[in-house]
Amino acid sequence: MKIKNIIFCTVLLLSLISCGVYSFTGGDTGNAKTLQVNYFPNNAPLVEPGLSQRFTQDLQDLFLRQTNLSLVKSGGDLFFEGEITNYRVTPMTAAAEQTAAQSRLTIVVNVRFYNKLDEKKDFEKSFTHFSDFDANDQLTGSVLEGALDEIFERITQDIFNASVANW
Numbered sequence: 001m002k003i004k005n006i007i008f009c010t011v012l013l014l015s016l017i018s019c020g021v022y023s024f025t026g027g028d029t030g031n032a033k034t035l036q037v038n039y040f041p042n043n044a045p046l047v048e049p050g051l052s053q054r055f056t057q058d059l060q061d062l063f064l065r066q067t068n069l070s071l072v073k074s075g076g077d078l079f080f081e082g083e084i085t086n087y088r089v090t091p092m093t094a095a096a097e098q099t100a101a102q103s104r105l106t107i108v109v110n111v112r113f114y115n116k117l118d119e120k121k122d123f124e125k126s127f128t129h130f131s132d133f134d135a136n137d138q139l140t141g142s143v144l145e146g147a148l149d150e151i152f153e154r155i156t157q158d159i160f161n162a163s164v165a166n167w
Helices: 002-019 051-066 141-163
Strands: 034-037 078-091 102-115 123-134
Touching (some): 034 051, 051 078, 051 141, 078 141, 102 141, 123 141
Parallel strands (some): 034 078
Antiparallel strands (some): 102 123
16 A cells, blocks of 8 residues: 555656646747847838737737746847738628628738747748628727737737747
8 A cells, every 4th residue: 555655656746747847838948048029010001000019019928928038129049020011901701782791801920030049940931810800890999909909819829839839
């Protein structure tokens, strides 16, 4: 009986120790300690005020929540820069009398990622996502905020996955 307790405690202890190395977010920052996210200017033909600031902040917030990296203004071990290259609203589904029943907001962000500790992981890539909304709604206020929440959550998660989750 005493041997069973010792074996059980050993297995439990080893299980707990091994879980300490695992990241539930799936992010592997390696030996990186710092994160630098430069301002992402809006170079899209259609400019939405505040879009650049919001995207930059959302990307910083995601990494700070899901990693133990410290945000720095320059010299970061992991470094992001880029620009918003497209912001467009298009009609999607047709309704009676040739009017649109839904519209789609699509945003494209070009990202350059540099890992100063492992240059093989560097990339430049475009990330895009969309949000559909009722065509009778104006893309302002809560409709715009909801669309941006959905789009930026997806794009920032895709950037996270591509850079540190190795997806």
